[in-house]
Amino acid sequence: MTHTLIYPHTSRHNDAGHLEIGGCDVVALADTFGTPLFVYDEQTLRDQCRAYVAAFAGLTPAARVVYASKAFSCRALIELVAQEGLAVDVASGGELAAARAAAYPAADIFFHGNNKTAAELALALDYGIGYVVVDSFSEIAALDAAAGRRGVVQKVLVRITPGVTPATHPAVQTGQPDSKFGFGLTAGQAAEALSLCLAAGHLEPVGVHAHIGSQIFDLSSYRREVEVLMGTLAEWRAALSFDCRLLNLGGGLGIRYTARDQPSSIAELAAVVLAAVAGEAARHEMTPPTILVEPGRSIAGTAAVTLYRVGTIKAVPGGHTYVAVDGGMSDNIRPMLYGSRYEAMIGNRAEVAASFEATVVGKHCESGDVLVRDVMIAPPELGDVLVTPGTGAYGYAMANNYNGQPRPAVVMVAGGAAHVIIARETWDDVLRLQQPLAGAAVVLD
Numbered sequence: 001m002t003h004t005l006i007y008p009h010t011s012r013h014n015d016a017g018h019l020e021i022g023g024c025d026v027v028a029l030a031d032t033f034g035t036p037l038f039v040y041d042e043q044t045l046r047d048q049c050r051a052y053v054a055a056f057a058g059l060t061p062a063a064r065v066v067y068a069s070k071a072f073s074c075r076a077l078i079e080l081v082a083q084e085g086l087a088v089d090v091a092s093g094g095e096l097a098a099a100r101a102a103a104y105p106a107a108d109i110f111f112h113g114n115n116k117t118a119a120e121l122a123l124a125l126d127y128g129i130g131y132v133v134v135d136s137f138s139e140i141a142a143l144d145a146a147a148g149r150r151g152v153v154q155k156v157l158v159r160i161t162p163g164v165t166p167a168t169h170p171a172v173q174t175g176q177p178d179s180k181f182g183f184g185l186t187a188g189q190a191a192e193a194l195s196l197c198l199a200a201g202h203l204e205p206v207g208v209h210a211h212i213g214s215q216i217f218d219l220s221s222y223r224r225e226v227e228v229l230m231g232t233l234a235e236w237r238a239a240l241s242f243d244c245r246l247l248n249l250g251g252g253l254g255i256r257y258t259a260r261d262q263p264s265s266i267a268e269l270a271a272v273v274l275a276a277v278a279g280e281a282a283r284h285e286m287t288p289p290t291i292l293v294e295p296g297r298s299i300a301g302t303a304a305v306t307l308y309r310v311g312t313i314k315a316v317p318g319g320h321t322y323v324a325v326d327g328g329m330s331d332n333i334r335p336m337l338y339g340s341r342y343e344a345m346i347g348n349r350a351e352v353a354a355s356f357e358a359t360v361v362g363k364h365c366e367s368g369d370v371l372v373r374d375v376m377i378a379p380p381e382l383g384d385v386l387v388t389p390g391t392g393a394y395g396y397a398m399a400n401n402y403n404g405q406p407r408p409a410v411v412m413v414a415g416g417a418a419h420v421i422i423a424r425e426t427w428d429d430v431l432r433l434q435q436p437l438a439g440a441a442v443v444l445d
């Protein structure tokens with residue numbers, strides 16, 4: 001394979017000239033399970049988890065890896081990351097429900113969100129969740145009251161916006177001071193939030209959290225993040241007697257979507273982060289807190305490809321050749337949200353030279369429903385299995401029912417076998433919650 005850093009680790013071209021992943025021929029997968037189909041390679045997922053654990057575990061300062069389940073949340077994946085020894089973060093009641101369905105230990109779950117509802121906080125407290133990452137003044141009051149009603153003390157981390165802006169798409173920058181997430185440092189809001197948590201009868205602040213953004217290539221942003229946060233912790237130790245035990249630096253390590261991308265490795269991230277923490281701890285004469293990192297994309301992203309069936313091919317004289325597939329912005333909205341670039345290949349002619357310039361479009365009623373613009377693929381034919389790699393993170397997780405499109409199935413492949421881990425939705429599923437105009441009326445008080 002030429003694209004081993006873009007395709008799952010077990011990818012190869014088989015004797016039939018087809019792409020094979022986890023010992024499964026993509027044409028057989030498409031024939032058996034239908035398309036669009038997300039195909040996750042179990043080996044790649046485990047490799048990525050193990051690379052993180054190897055890079056961060058057993059070193060000084062102590063560190064722990066937390067899987068950011070927003071990248072791809074489902075029972076099977078949570079079970080897999082649990083087997084690999086990772087903690088888990090969730091960003092909603094639905095993601096918490098998936099962790100619960102996977103019987104993931106509540107004590108190792110972190111709960112994020114800038115607007116957790118009362119019902120979500122209740123679910124978290126009743127499940128005995130390990131850590132809530134508090135994100136607003138009103139949440140601190142609500143969580144303290146809800147914990148008090150249950151007679152429990154909830155461990156919390158205070159989410160900080162450290163004022164570090166990495167070079168990435170503005171929509172996935174989250175560390176800048178003017179953000180919907182967390183508490184800023186400059187106007188003293190973060191210190192105020194910590195003081196409120198320290199004074200609250202039913203909250204135990206054990207650490208701080210920051211997440212500066214996503215798809216980050218330049219590791220110097222992480223060094224800067226550590227400097228800001230460790231400096232803040234030194235100030236808070238003196239001013240508020242706060243002994244920070246957990247410093248969660250968030251996720252964000254970038255991955256290779258196209259041959260042009262040059263991401264840093266997991267080992268390089270660990271080296272930069274751990275050296276920066278050790279250096280700052282020495283400078284401020286502090287015992288370093290336990291470091292947490294929260295990767296999502298760099299665990300799940302490269303582990304999956306999406307299989308589509310080519311339905312129409314339209315060559316516009318003087319324009320593009322539009323190769324239309326049976327999915328689109330309902331299963332991968334990243335190109336439309338962030339202008340994200342992908343590669344593509346014809347899976348049933350994997351060995352044929354990519355000599356044809358195509359624009360791969362979806363089936364939705366939007367001109368913007370373009371999955372891959374101007375990409376070189378083997379000359380396409382109707383019925384081909386078109387493959388887009390790198391769709392394991394924020395693909396299915398952001399899938400939707402636009403145009404009434406049922407969400408795809410998801411399979412996990414390993415050793416020549418495929419398991420359905422999320423069933424395909426049907427038109428009946430899409431209709432299930434809809435009621436006729438003359439449905440039962442609700443009389444309001």
Ligand SMILES: Cc1ncc(COP(=O)(O)O)c(C=O)c1O
Nearest residue numbers: 068211214251252294295296297
């Ligand atoms: C709080 C938090 N942690 C971790 C992540 C995971 O980031 P990534 O998937 O880029 O590693 C995100 C992503 O948005 C996040 O918001």
